[in-house]
Amino acid sequence: MHDGVLPKRKGILFVISGPSGVGKGTLKDTLLKQQIDIQYSVSATTRPPRPGEVHGEHYFFLSKDTFCQLVEQGEFLEWALVYDHYYGTPRSFVLENLQKGQDVLLEIDIQGARQIRHQFPEGVFIFIAPPDVQELARRLRKRGKDSIEAIEKRLSSYAEEMAQLQHYDYLVVNDRVEAAAEKLVAIMVAERCRVTRLIRGEDNETAFDK
Amino acid sequence: MHDGVLPKRKGILFVISGPSGVGKGTLKDTLLKQQIDIQYSVSATTRPPRPGEVHGEHYFFLSKDTFCQLVEQGEFLEWALVYDHYYGTPRSFVLENLQKGQDVLLEIDIQGARQIRHQFPEGVFIFIAPPDVQELARRLRKRGKDSIEAIEKRLSSYAEEMAQLQHYDYLVVNDRVEAAAEKLVAIMVAERCRVTRLIRGEDNETAFDK
Numbered sequence: 001m002h003d004g005v006l007p008k009r010k011g012i013l014f015v016i017s018g019p020s021g022v023g024k025g026t027l028k029d030t031l032l033k034q035q036i037d038i039q040y041s042v043s044a045t046t047r048p049p050r051p052g053e054v055h056g057e058h059y060f061f062l063s064k065d066t067f068c069q070l071v072e073q074g075e076f077l078e079w080a081l082v083y084d085h086y087y088g089t090p091r092s093f094v095l096e097n098l099q100k101g102q103d104v105l106l107e108i109d110i111q112g113a114r115q116i117r118h119q120f121p122e123g124v125f126i127f128i129a130p131p132d133v134q135e136l137a138r139r140l141r142k143r144g145k146d147s148i149e150a151i152e153k154r155l156s157s158y159a160e161e162m163a164q165l166q167h168y169d170y171l172v173v174n175d176r177v178e179a180a181a182e183k184l185v186a187i188m189v190a191e192r193c194r195v196t197r198l199i200r201g202e203d204n205e206t207a208f209d210k
Numbered sequence: 211m212h213d214g215v216l217p218k219r220k221g222i223l224f225v226i227s228g229p230s231g232v233g234k235g236t237l238k239d240t241l242l243k244q245q246i247d248i249q250y251s252v253s254a255t256t257r258p259p260r261p262g263e264v265h266g267e268h269y270f271f272l273s274k275d276t277f278c279q280l281v282e283q284g285e286f287l288e289w290a291l292v293y294d295h296y297y298g299t300p301r302s303f304v305l306e307n308l309q310k311g312q313d314v315l316l317e318i319d320i321q322g323a324r325q326i327r328h329q330f331p332e333g334v335f336i337f338i339a340p341p342d343v344q345e346l347a348r349r350l351r352k353r354g355k356d357s358i359e360a361i362e363k364r365l366s367s368y369a370e371e372m373a374q375l376q377h378y379d380y381l382v383v384n385d386r387v388e389a390a391a392e393k394l395v396a397i398m399v400a401e402r403c404r405v406t407r408l409i410r411g412e413d414n415e416t417a418f419d420k
Contacts, residue, residue: 126403127405165405165409166405166409168405169404169405170400170403170404170405171403171404171405171408172403182399183399183400183403185396186395186396186397186399186400186403187396187399187400187403189392189393189396189397189400190380190393190396190397190399190400190401191400193336193380193381193382193393193396193397194379194380194381195337195375195376195378195379195380195381198381199375199376
């Protein structure tokens with residue numbers, strides 16, 4: 001049974017999200033270096049690339065016109081305006097991979113995660129939190145990519161964002177990036193062992209009636 | 211927040227179970243060598259010790275009279291008659307550890323796991339399965355500790371036991387013991403990150419209202 005007889009499971013959608021500046025991007029990059037067999041869904045954005053960011057790898061960097069056109073064509077699974085820039089998740093990449101049983105990773109903001117949750121309630125939603133709010137402020141300042149005004153705006157939405165934790169499946173505190181990435185890998189390994197993902201409705205018989 | 215402000219969570223009860231001969235004991239021993247901070251609950255039994263088994267470490271080996279007396283005194287969380295021998299889980303060890311926030315591991319048969327599930331629906335139930343039934347038969351014969359008759363009895367209850375899988379949270383196929391132990395560790399790490407275990411009812415405010 002199992003590999004041979006249990007029906008092939010659908011791909012699992014893993015979503016990592018959390019407050020701006022918590023280190024989601026670095027954590028995701030660290031995670032993708034592990035052996036975990038997951039397809040990362042590259043987001044689209046209208047914000048300008050930061051130094052070192054590559055089109056198609058870190059983001060699809062689009063003009064506002066192109067972005068809005070794709071929105072109208074229904075090409076995004078979710079999209080949101082976050083701190084004056086648009087962000088969106090291309091639809092077909094995610095759906096096609098899940099359909100063929102491939103797990104997919106999204107790294108998105110909290111607004112985006114909320115939209116995805118409505119469409120994929122069976123997804124695995126992981127909230128990345130900073131050790132504390134002071135640490136978050138320090139990281140935002142250290143990153144040096146945001147104005148003081150933008151940092152204040154982010155910190156003020158922090159409490160609101162933390163209140164979203166209750167809608168998530170897992171909490172991973174990003175104290176050390178390697179330790180946090182290990183926890184993410186553990187969550188992925190564990191979710192792949194979940195009985196509810198392996199047994200589905202009328203397919204049960206194939207597992208038991210051997 | 212988090213370590214400092216989130217309420218201390220209760221201990222998690224991890225239960226590994228599965229058909230006889232699937233290798234639960236070896237898997238548990240391998241698991242306990244990892245760094246996972248868990249208290250193993252030693253079961254009581256009336257079956258005679260196998261070579262190398264130590265009283266108080268592998269089992270509490272009790273006479274039938276003593277066992278039945280403890281049953282009457284309500285000293286077992288669950289007990290069952292399995293293949294002509296009694297097995298039971300001492301109550302106080304488990305409850306005291308969970309109460310003080312310490313995670314506890316049980317390695318018990320399927321009957322016992324069913325009873326525990328009714329008392330601890332919030333426990334984590336992990337079904338250990340053999341790669342296939344032929345492999346189970348091979349392992350039972352190889353172990354050489356059971357009569358042909360006993361082996362046949364076990365194999366006939368295999369299908370019935372496998373049907374219990376649907377009541378478990380996770381399935382771990384014990385193909386290679388090290389790989390299976392790694393999956394168990396991942397499940398433990400993941401469950402400790404579960405938001406529902408970190409946020410509980412009226413305690414929520416301590417997490418959010420900082």
